[in-house]
Amino acid sequence: MAEPNAQEDFAQLSADLAVLRADVARLAETLTTLAKVQGEAAADAVASRVRQGKEKAEATAADLMEEGADAYQEAKERASQFGGEVTATIERNPLGAVAAALGVGFLLGLITRGR
Secondary structure, three states: OHHHHHHHHHHHHHHHHHHHHHHHHHHHHHHHHHHHHHHHHHHHHHHHHHHHHHHHHHHHHHHHHHHHHHHHHHHHHHHHHHHHHHHHHHHHOHHHHHHHHHHHHHHHHHHHHOO
């Protein structure tokens, strides 16, 4: 009687091992699927963050372009006004303008002569 019990135990052990192998295979499949889903979710999150960063950078660049254009326009207007004021001053006092130009030229000559 000892032999049939050993054979039955061996058969039961073999059956249990087969079930265990099937369970491990299903577990590996489940883990693979889970890893794939988690990887896709992480990739989607990264892509979303990159998209948000790009949109923010584009908005900032647009704002800076607008500010730069406004500053350029203001500088252009001020230069035009200054040019008009200089022209008006020269027309009102041409001798003073010539004397100022000579003085500036003389100073520049002295400064550059030392070099």
